[in-house]
Amino acid sequence: xxxxxxxxxxxxxxxxxxxxxxxxxxxxxxxxxxxxxxxxxxxxxxxxxxxxxxxxxxxxxxxxxxxxxxxxxxxxxxxxxxxxxxxxxxxxxxxxxxxxxxxxxxxxxxxxxxxxxxxxxxxxxxxxxxxxxxxxxxxxxxxxxxxxxxxxxxxxxxxxxxxxxxxxxxxxxxxxxxxxxxxxxxxxxxxxxxxxxxxxxxxxxxxxxxxxxx
Numbered sequence: 018x019x020x021x022x023x024x025x026x027x028x029x030x031x032x033x034x035x036x037x038x039x040x041x042x043x044x045x046x047x048x049x050x051x052x053x054x055x056x057x058x059x060x061x062x063x064x065x066x067x068x069x070x071x072x073x074x075x076x077x078x079x080x081x082x083x084x085x086x087x088x089x090x091x092x093x094x095x096x097x098x099x100x101x102x103x104x105x106x107x108x109x110x111x112x113x114x115x116x117x118x119x120x121x122x123x124x125x126x127x128x129x130x131x132x133x134x135x136x137x138x139x140x141x142x143x144x145x146x147x148x149x150x151x152x153x154x155x156x157x158x159x160x161x162x163x164x165x166x167x168x169x170x171x172x173x174x175x176x177x178x179x180x181x182x183x184x185x186x187x188x189x190x191x192x193x194x195x196x197x198x199x200x201x202x203x204x205x206x207x208x209x210x211x212x213x214x215x216x217x218x219x220x221x222x223x224x225x226x227x228x229x230x231x
Contacts, residue, residue: 029193031094036193038091039186043212045084046183050219057226060156067155092135099128127185130178137175144168163227172224180217184209 055066070077148158162168188209191197 031098032193034090034094035098035186036190038087038094040190041087042084042091043183043187045080046179046216050216053223054219056156056159056223060154063156063159064154088138092131095128095131127182130182133175133178134182137172137178140171140175160227160231163224164231166228169224169228173221176220177217179220180213182213183216184213187212 052066052070055062144162145155145158148155150158153161163172188206191202191205
């Protein structure tokens with residue numbers, strides 16, 4: 018057990034945890050997007066999708082518990098890495114001051130898009146998972162929520178952050194898993210950009226479409 022503790026106590030081990038848990042979230046996001054796209058087919062198609070999910074309630078509960086555990090590990094590890102790297106940079110800059118400019122790239126904004134996503138998840142759960150369905154269907158809840166231009170704007174900004182997070186996370190997980198190679202990394206980087214665009218645009222189109230339709 019000591020090697021497990023030592024591995025995940027090290028920076029490389031933490032990055033490995035981030036990669037594995039992030040991959041799990043990417044899989045969930047893709048499945049979630051595919052299900053939500055039934056909204057474009059109208060009330061009946063989306064309602065049928067939701068009812069089908071309820072037939073597998075036990076599996077849904079297991080999946081939700083699993084996602085919660087992944088979220089705890091991913092967020093906690095992300096914060097630890099962020100503050101560790103920040104402390105390391107502070108020490109290094111104190112020893113060696115340089116006038117070179119820092120280029121703001123995806124890796125630098127990852128902690129900030131992560132915070133946006135975390136806040137968005139709570140908002141999303143509040144609006145939909147904990148919604149009162151006594152006298153209305155989930156389709157009614159979705160259309161009522163996105164009838165507000167403010168909510169549409171919030172969701173578009175939030176899913177744009179999700180797209181950026183997925184784009185860099187998918188590409189960097191290959192590095193964290195030690196699978197990076199000069200021969201195919203450019204192709205994986207292109208694939209990660211495409212994946213980020215699909216996720217961001219795919220989710221953003223839903224509130225925009227519904228907001229314009231109601």
